[in-house]
Amino acid sequence: MQTADIQRRWLEFFGTRGHTVVPSASLVSDDPTLLFTVAGMVPFVPYLTGVVPAPYPRATSVQKCIRTNDIDEVGKTPRHGTFFQMNGNFSFGDYFKEGAISYAWELLTASQSDGGLGFQEKDLWVTVYKDDDEAIALWKKIAGLPDDRIQRLDMDTNYWSTGQPGPAGPCSEIFFDRGPAYGVDGGPATDDDRYVEIWNLVFMQYLRGEGTGKNDFEILGELPNKNIDTGMGMERVAFLLQGVENMYEIDQVRPVLDAAAELSGRRYGADHDDDVRMRVIADHVRSGLMLMTDGVAPGNEGRGYILRRLLRRSIRAMRLLGVDAPTFEVLFAASRDAMSAAYPEITENYDRVSRLALGEEEAFLRTLAAGTTILDLAVSDAKSTGSAALPGDTVFQLHDTFGFPLDLTLEMAEEAGLTVDRGEFDRLMAEQRARAKADAKSKKGALADLSVYGEFRAAGETVFLGYDELETETRVLGLLVGGQSVPVAQAGDIAEVILAETTLYAESGGQDSDEGAIVGSGFDLEVLDVQKPVKGLISHTVQVRAGEVHVGDVARTQVDTQYRRAATQAHSATHVIHAALRQTLGGDAHQSGSYNKAGYMRLDFSWNQALSPATRSEIEEISNIAVRDNLPVETRVMALDEAKALGAMALFGEKYGDTVRVVDIGGPWSRELCAGTHVGTSAEIGVISLVSESSVGSTNRRVEALVGLDAFREFAAERALVQQLTSSLKTPKDQLADRIAELSAQLKAAEKTIAQFEAARLTERVPALVAAARPTGAYTVVAQNVGTLGSADDVRTLATTVRGRLGDSAAVVVLAAETAGKATVIIATTPAAREAGAKAGELARAASAILGGGGGGKDDLAQGGGPDAQRIPAALEAVLAALRG
Structure with missing residues (x-):
């Protein structure tokens, strides 16, 4: 049975039994405490908790979900997936335990010819909360299950709550027994992979109090309205009904796995490690496809970071399969073809998704090249010092800063005959996780506040x-x-x-x-x-x-009337610039985010290269022509399907109900779904001044603009600046750019001449300094205060030149000067002096201690200094004393 058929059967079954069929919400959750929709019940939480009255007594959905808590288990077990689909049926104060158990058993065991899933009753087990005698009695009554296939489990596994005070209740889980070939006998209580959980029925009937953990809270009493929340794992049911070994081999995932095998020239099923890698690729590519279809773009924080990690793990896995070349074009196309039957929007958005994926792959392959260079240097340093392990902080930096996967580091270190200091790396990772967990906990606390x-x-x-x-x-x-x-x-x-x-x-x-x-x-x-x-x-x-x-x-x-007017100008300008971008760059330049307030707007859009000055000017001109033309602005409220049929554009990541507000500027020239406030005609926007364009990731750009009176003020300030320059330089406005370029060239030439004079002046001082060399202890020493110089570089040049004139002697050059109001000391040593024990870095630190600052360097050349230039003589004497010693 194909996965799309399971989805169809589920929705038809519950839809014909009085449930409102609710389309899947976006993977980007409405809940501010969640990055993603992590469970089928998430969109229904406001109704289940009573914060928002439920608009229907019962509902059903097939919800797209993303979970990354067990990302390291992906590919290793038959059931762990990052993206998955949760089939759910929900009752809001309508039917309760008997109804939920009846529906579940009927759908699971009814023959496929009758619209059911056709599971054999003998293969099904259930677990219940240990004290839920009512559920046990119902399972016996409805399903006729014997006692030995109903197992009582503790609160930590069969009791549900949000983790905060609020609704809670026992749950009952349904398991499929895969048979003795897959593990030990004994039922789900054995926690063995032989028994696959396929459906969880949550009986939300109690109010829980304060407490932590899964079983140390108080039950305060029963809820006035008892709710049902169930979830059936689509991928788990699919792999059981399709007769394959795991979720990675079902019809929606296997094509990507096969494509990875073909690209790598490896056979799936021949090697355990290779099999895990292919399953990781299949899972992560599908997850990336679904996330990007729902508007998530790769980035360095939040959802974008999770997506980037998934994509990079896929690239890493392909590399471990021996493929260094780009592969996403093939892999993502395979996933698109496998998933489009269930989610037609994938095909509609695939051009944008493909561009994001290919751009991210290209960028990470460059990152891998850069990370490999850093890793090679770390390997070289480790070997030169006789270390058998790469430092943990270096490995952590590669992982955290460069996105260099740990597995790849381990592999390459092993190839070089080295290990990795996992203790230090794990400590740094634990600190990072602790910070993330503390942040997540603080956000989770906000969930309770919504009540x-x-x-x-x-x-x-x-x-x-x-x-x-x-x-x-x-x-x-x-x-x-x-x-x-x-x-x-x-x-x-x-x-x-x-x-x-x-x-x-x-x-x-x-x-x-x-x-x-x-x-x-x-x-x-x-x-x-x-x-x-x-x-x-x-x-x-x-x-x-x-x-x-x-x-x-x-x-x-x-x-505030003035603020609202400026805010509506900015919001309408956002729509105008979006339309101008698409007119200039094409339909691929799709808005991926925006922010506007009175007088200012910014817009992020999908594009992978900087805009040329000519393109920026063209976009700005098209926008202001639209303002000049006084285009009508019309707002209409209509059904979402009708708006999409008209070509209204939706902002990725935004949530829309069945009824939406459509804003037209110039009719179809700009037609978007938008609930914001807008001007009456485009002329009311005033002026649009595009002030910047920048990168916000490898596949996204950002434009910023001032609007209306704020734009006029910027133009007025620039006009005043031009007038000031024309007056100061006595140059007409149209010749100003050439005059400034001429002056800049003259200034560079003068600076070069001055530098030549300064260098000659320094060279003239070298003979006198060489002549000032005096024996001190085992060394020939030049220790001089050379007065005031332009920079520390001048002192360094002078010191190294003097050192060069002292030949093969055991010479130490100590020059001090006042630079930029502070004391600078440069110490240079010859090879013979270093063999005799002189170390420039130690001497620089001795001088810096007198000057009230810090210093150091290598044995041959070092720098020190401090704020107290008056103590230069004492600092020189400290160095001489150290050399005498």
Whole structure:
């Protein structure tokens, strides 16, 4: 049974049983505490926890997921995958345990001809929470399972919670027995790979209290509404129904594995290590394809870093298979062909995804070349010092800074006959993980804070009236101070205000929040920020400037008119520049992110090379022609499918509901899905000044622009600067560039002449310094204060020249000077002096200690100094004393 058929059967089964079929959410999670959608239930968390009222009593989905916690296990076990699909059915206060168990057993065991999955009942086991007698009784009643195929397990494996106070409950898991050829008898309790978990039923029925870990919290009581959250692993079911050994061999993954085998000339199944590498490649390429289809681009932090790591691990694995040449063109095409039946959007976005993948591969192959050079130097240094191991900090730097995989370092070190100091490397990695874990824990804590909005969201969505009005009368529904719900906020407090209606725009879609005020009888609130903490709810962060505000008070929202006008200009300018980019560069230049606020906008777009000055000017001119032409700006609300049919562009990574807002500028010239505020016609934007263009990764560029009055002010400042230069240089404006170039050339020539004079002057001083050499201890020493010189380089040149004139003697040259108001000491030694024991670095440190600074260097040449130039004589005497000793 093909994976796409399993998906179809799942959705049809639950759809015909009263479940709303919900399309998969993006892999980029709405939850601010998560980088990715890590489980099928993530999009439903607000409904399951009661923060947001569920829009339907029961639902089903096939959710795309990414997990990277077990990335090192990928390829080694039959079931660990980075990207996977979780089939889920959910009940929000509707059916409970009996319904969930009945649906699961029916779908699993019904024949394939009847729309089921056709599992044999004799191969299925279940586990339950040890005290859940109700679930055990239901399994016996519904499935007729005997006692020996129902196993009671502890809270750490069969009890679910978010890890925070809130909903919790027992769960029941369904396992498939692969048979004695795959492991020991004894059921899922053996924790053996023979028993594959395929479905988990979570019975969300209790409220848990504070606590840490999986089993040390208190159960406070039952929830008023009991929910069901289940998840069936698509890939696990697919490999069992397709009769293959693991998830990497199913129809959606195997083609990439086969392509890797063909490219490497190795046969899958012939060598264990090679098999693991091919499975890693198959998994990671598919994961990368799905992430990039959902708008993630390779980068150095957050989601981009995870994607980059997956891609680089794939390249590393291909190298370990003996392939150094680029392979992504073949591998990603294989994954596209395997996944498009289930996800047609892959084909629609493949040109962009392919360009990202190929660009990342090219960049990392260069990184590998650079890392190899650094590694070669480290190997050489280790061998020269007689060390048998590469330093752990060097290996960590290669891994952390250059993205050089540890496995590759180990392999290359072994080829050179060396090991790696894993103790130091592991210590540094542990410190890094501890920092990451602390950061993740702090973010996870924010999840619990969202529950405070539940009672406000239950009252309904906040109505946004700001598209048409800048002021409105409303009512205060709630107040939060310090994250806690309070009845009143007083002068000086920083508080969050929940209103029934608002005209203040909440930050979203790249547009910053409005500035303004909330006023009422006896209170005046300055708006500091406006956000959407949970779907459908708008929260205003304010400072109480005067009076007291109470829950229930009548209030009036007031948007800062000037700020809103400039913000709408900037947002509309973002759309205009995006259209100009695509008109100039082509359809591949697709927006990948944006930010705009009053007077300023930036836009990130997919492109892998810098824009020429001519191209930048063309984009700027097209944008301002659109402003001049006073194009109509029209906003319409319509169904998402209708908007896509019209060609409306969506921003990658943004989430859209069934109904969307479409913004047209000049009709189809610029047509995008957007919930931001916009001007009435393009002429209202004013002026667009493209001020910068830069790289934000190997496959993304960024343009920044000033808009409206801010752009005019920039032009005015530049005009004033040009006028000042024309006046100072007595040169007409149209000749200014040539005049500045002429002056620059003259200045360089003068600097060169001065440098020649300075060098000649220094050379003239050499004979006198050589003549000043005096025997000191076992050495011939020149120790002189040479006065004030231009730089430390001048002192160094003088010292090394004098050393050269002293021939084969055991000579030490110590020259001190004042440079840039500080003392500089340069010490140079001849080979004979070094053989006699003189070390320039030690002598430089002795002089620097007197001068109040620091110094050091090699035995032949060293530099020191300090802030106290008055102590140069004492510093010279300290060096002489050291030489006498």
